[in-house]
Amino acid sequence: MANISPCAFVNGEKIWSAEEGKNHFSLSKTVPIRTIYLFPEFSELAIQTDISGKADISSTVTRDLIFPQQIGYALYDDNNELKEIVYAPDKLQFNKDFKNPMNLSLDHLKHNTQYTVYPIIQHQEQEYLANPAKTFKIDLNIMTGNTTDISTDVAVCHGRIFPIENISGITYGICYGTAAPLSTENGKLIEATADEDGNFKAMLSGLKENTSYYYCAYMQTGDSFYYGETKTFQTEKEDKNDNTDDGNNTNVTQGEAIDLGLSVKWASHNIGASKPEEAGGLYGWGDPTGTHLEHGWNSSQPYYTDDRDLLQTIYGGLNAPDNITKTSRDIAHVKWGGEWRMPTKTEWEELMTKCKWEYISLSDQKIFGAKVTGPNGNSIFLPATGIRESGPNIVVQTDQQFYWTSNRYINTDDEPDYWAHIAFCSRWQPILSSACRFMGCGVRPVMDK
Known part of the structure; x- marks a missing residue:
């Protein structure tokens, strides 16, 4: 030519x-x-x-x-x-x-x-x-959206990148920090995945209560960063006198630490309960708020979504650690504070193998559960919890208990980022199993001796 x-x-x-x-x-x-x-x-x-x-x-x-x-x-x-x-x-x-x-x-x-x-x-x-x-x-556009689901230590920030068909090889998400203007030097970056319209969201966790944060959408191409409009939000202030668990409408009462003669002390009752015989709340794994009901189980039920990245973000994070105990994703640590935390898989194994389990029914209250007696003779009661499979629907099995461990279920053959370990108890024997992280299970806290 x-x-x-x-x-x-x-x-x-x-x-x-x-x-x-x-x-x-x-x-x-x-x-x-x-x-x-x-x-x-x-x-x-x-x-x-x-x-x-x-x-x-x-x-x-x-x-x-x-x-x-x-x-x-x-x-x-x-x-x-x-x-x-x-x-x-x-x-x-x-x-x-x-x-x-x-x-x-x-x-x-x-x-x-x-x-x-x-x-x-x-x-x-x-x-x-x-x-x-x-x-x-042609410049690619990055837009900062609003903020939702703000609590004392968690917030979800939204953004949009477009045109969506031009983002191959581009990294994008939310940049946030406590000082403006934001940059890679003074802000933290959380990568996100956009839908077909270019909309994306990122969950910010581990935030400080009653604190103002700046955030903006960002994108990276090569060594260059581009930022959307900077916006602000403020986390909620923790009410030390508020004993209401918004996710379950039950009193949040710290349990007594029971020494069973094991490596850790076990709480006398569950999160969301006020006494040992109460089942308490059913929570998704890694949801420190205890309020999320999003699930990927049944499309005919409320709160269903097929966005697996969103579900992982809500329940433990997209790149969830192998163990969330005593982190900002640990509902026991967030709700009760102090040294309370979720028990690990190993600590549940210890409870199962070193203690005597008796399945009993409190006939006057029609409550079934397990009396667990430690090597030193002290005991705790684990009531049947049932399990929440989809949205607000609860599959109640009165003779079974479902309790979260703090450990992510790692199995490369079966969606390693989608499951977590549970302690499953029935009339026969307690065992360790696994469940989708969006399912609702009980939580029995522990603390170190």
């Missing part, structure tokens, strides 16, 4: 005669007519881009031509590689018959890539680039 400038072919007088039906020059008679050219001339290109990755190119074309020609635009990337050619639907010969300006569109352009557009002419089965050329770039 040759790179040319428009050039004149004939510039002067010319006459036409019809002798024998042929056109020729006459030396005896001349008639002044318009100038006719071989190639057209193009005005300066006007380029309008939008967020969909589209560029509208416009130019006014002048000159009458000897031969009809196909004209359009050629697109080159920043490596000078031809990416696309678009031609006008009609050929140009006489300017009065051509629709001006020549408006054509280029689609599916990548963000942050410099492109160059040339007018192009197809003449005698060859293609020629013409002047003037023009460079442009």
Whole structure:
């Protein structure tokens, strides 16, 4: 493909005669007519881009031509590689018959890539680039959204990235911190995954109570970072006198630490209960608020979602640690404070193997559970809890207990980031099993000796 400038072919007088039906020059008679050219001339290109990755190119074309020609635009990337050619639907010969300006569109352009557009002419089965050329770039947009689900130490921040079809190879999410302006030096980054419209969210955990935070959506391409508008939110203040568990409408009463003669002391009752025989609340694993009901179990039930990244974010985090005990994701530590925490898988194993288990029924209260007696003779009571499988629906099995451990279930053959270990107890014997993290199970806290 040759790179040319428009050039004149004939510039002067010319006459036409019809002798024998042929056109020729006459030396005896001349008639002044318009100038006719071989190639057209193009005005300066006007380029309008939008967020969909589209560029509208416009130019006014002048000159009458000897031969009809196909004209359009050629697109080159920043490596000078031809990416696309678009031609006008009609050929140009006489300017009065051509629709001006020549408006054509280029689609599916990548963000942050410099492109160059040339007018192009197809003449005698060859293609020629013409002047003037023009460079442009389509910027990817990142937008900061609102904040939801704010508590004393958790908040969910929203954002949007678009055009969504141009984000291949881009890292994006939420940047947050306690000082502005935000950057990678003074802010923390949480990566996110967008839906088909470019909307995304990130859960911020481990926040300080009653504290103002700045946040913004960010994206990273190569070594460069781009930020959306900076916004603020404030975490809630913990009410030391509030004994209400919003997720279960029961009193939050710290249990007594019972020494069973094991490596840790066990609480006398469950989270969300006020005495040993109460089952307490059913919570998702890694949900420190105890309020989330989102699930991926049954699409006919309320709070269903098939967004597994969202479920992992809510329940333990996208990159949840193997053990959440005494972290900001530990509901026992968050609700009761102090040294209270969720028991580990190993500590549940110790309770199962070193203690005597008796399944009893408190007939006066119609409550079934296990009396667990330690090596030193002290005991605790583990009431049947049932399990919440989907949304607010509870599958109550009166003779079974489902209690979370603090350990994520790691099994590369079966969605390792989607499950956690549970202690499952029935009339026969207690065992360790696993459950989806969004399911609701009971929590019996422990503390170190």
